Amino acid sequence: MQPIISVSNLSKTYASGFSALKNINLDISRGEIFALLGPNGAGKTTLISIICGIVNPTEGTVLADGHDIVRDYRDARSRIGLVPQELTTDAFETVWATVSFSRGLFGKPANPAHIEKILKDLSLWEKKDSKIMTLSGGMKRRVMIAKALSHEPQILFLDEPTAGVDVELRRDMWEVVRSLRETGVTIILTTHYIEEAEQMADRVGVISHGEIILIEDKAELMHKLGRKQLTLQLQQRLEQVPAELSSHGLELSDDGNELVYTYDTQGERTGITALLKDLNDAGIRFKDLQTKQSSLEEIFVNLVSERR
Numbered sequence: 034m035q036p037i038i039s040v041s042n043l044s045k046t047y048a049s050g051f052s053a054l055k056n057i058n059l060d061i062s063r064g065e066i067f068a069l070l071g072p073n074g075a076g077k078t079t080l081i082s083i084i085c086g087i088v089n090p091t092e093g094t095v096l097a098d099g100h101d102i103v104r105d106y107r108d109a110r111s112r113i114g115l116v117p118q119e120l121t122t123d124a125f126e127t128v129w130a131t132v133s134f135s136r137g138l139f140g141k142p143a144n145p146a147h148i149e150k151i152l153k154d155l156s157l158w159e160k161k162d163s164k165i166m167t168l169s170g171g172m173k174r175r176v177m178i179a180k181a182l183s184h185e186p187q188i189l190f191l192d193e194p195t196a197g198v199d200v201e202l203r204r205d206m207w208e209v210v211r212s213l214r215e216t217g218v219t220i221i222l223t224t225h226y227i228e229e230a231e232q233m234a235d236r237v238g239v240i241s242h243g244e245i246i247l248i249e250d251k252a253e254l255m256h257k258l259g260r261k262q263l264t265l266q267l268q269q270r271l272e273q274v275p276a277e278l279s280s281h282g283l284e285l286s287d288d289g290n291e292l293v294y295t296y297d298t299q300g301e302r303t304g305i306t307a308l309l310k311d312l313n314d315a316g317i318r319f320k321d322l323q324t325k326q327s328s329l330e331e332i333f334v335n336l337v338s339e340r341r
């Protein structure tokens with residue numbers, strides 16, 4: 034199937050000469066939730082802003098549902114809803130007026146039934162006549178989503194949807210995003226929170242210094258995550274891993290005092306029983322042992338720091 038967003042050879046150099054994006058290639062499939070992860074300044078907002086037609090690319094093309102975002106801006110943009118990082122709503126307007134007005138900005142005829150549906154879906158219906166300034170922070174964020182959905186876009190960008198939001202509200206937002214996906218909307222979100230990507234995304238992309246350094250199915254990433262390490266502190270230091278233990282893929286620490294065994298928690302067998310037996314047979318004794326699970330956070334930090 035044709036991707037709903039196709040980014041090819043995209044680069045952005047700001048007027049300052051700063052190169053914020055370097056040759057980005059990325060396809061987003063229809064109906065997926067894609068999480069774009071990256072440290073501050075990695076280029077996430079720049080990428081979203083280009084796709085949404087707010088920032089001009091220096092090189093490359095972006096197609097949104099087959100429409101070139103530069104040459105065919107209006108058609109491309111009408112397919113996209115954007116929830117920006119900052120809350121930008123008119124404090125004195127009512128929820129209903131704000132959301133209806135947003136729809137009008139895209140040249141769409143009024144459709145009260147649609148506005149009613151999104152307000153209901155986002156649990157805002159009871160607040161439809163309330164002024165924005167009287168709403169809680171979480172409600173205001175929902176209003177931002179309602180605005181972005183007012184013109185029935187097929188693609189929704191959420192730039193840091195849960196930045197500065199408490200844990201409970203974050204969970205709420207995840208629910209909202211999941212139920213949106215059920216209506217067929219493709220969702221691309223940026224986040225600093227690895228947990229968010231773990232919970233919600235079908236696929237994860239990691240961007241660092243303006244380059245995409247990894248794109249992976251979440252399930253695949255979780256599989257990598259499912260690795261654990263067993264560290265054995267040896268009674269006597271070793272010069273090298275004995276040949277009879279070579280099948281276990283052990284690593285010896287630089288000082289020779291620790292053996293590290295990595296295994297897959299999702300596998301049927303960990304191989305630990307066999308390892309302990311072989312260690313015993315080889316006469317290797319240990320004082321202590323620890324297990325440690327590598328988190329997505331660690332994988333991410335390693336990936337990003339390698340690039341620095």
Ligand SMILES: Nc1ncnc2c1ncn2[C@@H]1O[C@H](COP(=O)(O)OP(=O)(O)OP(=O)(O)O)[C@@H](O)[C@H]1O
Nearest residue numbers: 047049051053071072073074075076077078079080
């Ligand atoms: N108008 C601009 N002129 C010059 N440099 C800019 C401009 N806008 C952004 N940048 C720089 O481009 C880089 C990428 O910024 P961007 O906002 O895309 O990052 P980000 O990944 O969204 O970061 P954050 O997570 O902090 O929002 C940063 O170093 C930023 O300082």
